[in-house]
Amino acid sequence: MAVAVPGAKKKIIIDTDPGVDDAMAIFLALRLPEVEVIGLTTIFGNVYTTLATRNALHLLEIAGRIDIPVAEGSHVTITKGTKLRIADFVHGVDGLGNQNFPPPKGKAIEKSAAEFMVEQAKLYPGEVTVVALGPLTNVALAIQLDPAFSKNVGQIALLGGAFAVNGNVNPAAEANIFGDPDAADVVFTCGADILAVGINVTHQVVLTAADRDKLASSNGKFAQYLCKILEVYFSYHRDAYQMNGVYLHDPTALLAAVDPSLITCTEGAVRVQTNGITRGLTILYNKKKRFAELTEWTDKPSVKVAVTVDSSAIVKLLMDRLMDL
Template sequence: MKDPKSTMAMGDRKKIIIDTDPGIDDAMAIFVALKSPEVDVIGLTTIYGNVYTTLATRNALHLLEVAGRTDIPVAEGTHKTILNGTKLRVADFVHGEDGLGNQNFPPPEGKPIEKSAPEFLVEQAKLHPGEITVVALGPLTNIALAVQLDPEFSKNVGQIVLLGGSFAVNGNVNPASEANIFGDPEAADIVFTCGADIIAVGINVTHQVVMTADDRDKLASSNGKLGQYLCKILDLYYSYHLDAYEIKGVYLHDPTTIIAAFLPSLFTYTEGVVRVQTDSITRGLTLLYNNQKRFEEETEWSDKPSVKVAVTVDAPAVLKLIMDRLMES
C-alpha cells in the first residue's frame, strides 16, 4: 500500500479530537495521529478506563511533551460514569499502575485547559460544524455528556469514530462485553442512539491487527524517536497478551481505530441500530440490528438512528501504516 502524500494542505487535513485514557495502545494511537499528515489533532480529552481520569490527563500531557506538541490543548474529562457512578473498572493490570508500562516518567510541565472535556467537545463542534471527527478510545462518558450538554452536538460534530463493542465475538472483560462499553454502558447507549455519524470499531476487527515480537524488534532498531519510546513501554503489554491470549504479540486496538478515522477504505462496514445492554450478566453487550427483518412489534431498536459497524479490516495494510508512521517518527 502506498503511503498517502505527506504534502497535504492544512485545509485538506481532517480535524480530530482524541478522547483517550492513556494507556499503552493509546500512546501508540496518539503518536500515529501526530505523525499522520492526513489529520490535524486539535485537542485531547481525557477519560478513565486504562487508568483513572487524573492520571489519564497527566499521561496525555506527558505524551504531547514527548512528541514535541505541547501546542495541543488537553481538556480533562469526567471522573464518574454518566449515572454518577464512582466504582470504575481500571485496567492497570494491562497497562501498568502508571498506565505507561510502569516506567514512572517525571510529571509533565503542562496543565489541562480550564474547560472540561464535554465543554471543549461542544465548543469545537460549534466552531467547526461538520468538520470535527471525535476519535473515542475509552468509555464514552465524555461524548454522552456532550450530547446532553448541547442538543445540537450530534448534528454539529462531523463524525464519531469509536473503539467499542465486540459484535458477535466474545468480549475482553467477560464473554459478553468489551472494556470501553463495559466502562459505562449507559453512556454508550446514549452515544449509539444520538443520531451522529458514527463508525464503531469493535474488537472483532482490532483483534485481527497484531504487532508481533518481530515487529517490535523492527521498531526498536529504527531511528524513530516515538517508536523508541514505545518500545520502552511495550514490555508489560506483551506480557499481558501472552498470559491472557497466549500470543506473542499485542492487539492494536487504539491505533487501528485512529486509522479508521482517516482511511476508512481499509475497512468494510455494515449498518444498523446498535443498542447496549445495561443490566444483568450481559451488561455492556452491544447488539446490532441488521435491518434484515421488519418486526411487526415495536422494539427497543425501533425508530433509532443507524450507525456503521466495522466488519473487516485490511490488517496488513493497517499494521504497515502504523509501523511506517512510528518508524519515521
C-alpha cells in the same frame, strides 16, 4: 451544515485513557500528514481520569506538541457511578508500562472534555471527528450538554463493542462499553455519524514481537519510546491470550476514522445492555426484518459497524509512520 473542504486536514479530537495502545494511536495521529489533532480529552478506563490527563500531557511533551490542548473529562460514569475496573494489569500501574516518567509541566485547560467537544464542533460544524478510545462518558455528556452536538460533529469514531464475538472483560462485554454502558447507549442512539470499531475487528490486527524488534532497531523517537513501554502490554497478551504479540485496538480505530478504505462496514441500529449478567453487551439490529410490535430498536438511527479490516496495511502504516522520525 458546513462540509469539510476537500484536501483539508481532518480535524480530530482524541478522547483517550492512556494506555499503551492509546500512546501508539496519539503518536500515530501526530505523524499523519492528513490529520490535525485539535485536542485531547481524557477519560477513565485503562487508568483513572486524573492519571489519564497526566499521561496525555506527558505524551504531548514527548511529541513536542504542547500547543495541543488537553481537556480533562469525567471522573464518574453518566449515572454517577465510580469506575470499578482499571486495566493496570494490562498497561501498568502508571498506564505507560511502569516507567514512572516525571510529571509533565503542562496543565489541562479550564474547560471540561464535554465543553471542549461542544465548542469545537460548533466552531467547525461538520469538520470535527471525535475518535473515542475509552468509555463514552465524555461524548454522552457532550450530547446532553448541547442538543445540536450530534449534528455539528462530523463523525464519532469509537473503539468499542464486541459484535458477534466474546468480549474482553467477560464473554458478553468489551472494556470501553463495559466502562459506561449507559453512556454508550446514549451515543449509539444520538443520530450522529457513528463508526464503531469493535474487538471483532481489532483482534485481527497484531503487532508481533518481530515488529517490536524492528521498531527498536529504528531511530524513530516515537518507536524508541514505545519500545520502552511495550513490555507490560506484551506480557499481558502472553498470559491472557497465549500470543507473542499485542492487539492494536486504538491505532486501528484511529486509522479507520482517517481512512475508511481500511475497513468494510455493516449498518444498523446498536443498543447496549445496561444491567445484569450481559451488562455492556452491544447488539446490532440489521433492520432486515420489520417487527410487527414496537421494540427498543424501533426508529433508532443506523450506525456503521466495522466488520473486516486490512490488518497488514494498518500494521505497515503504524510501523512506517513511527519509525521515520
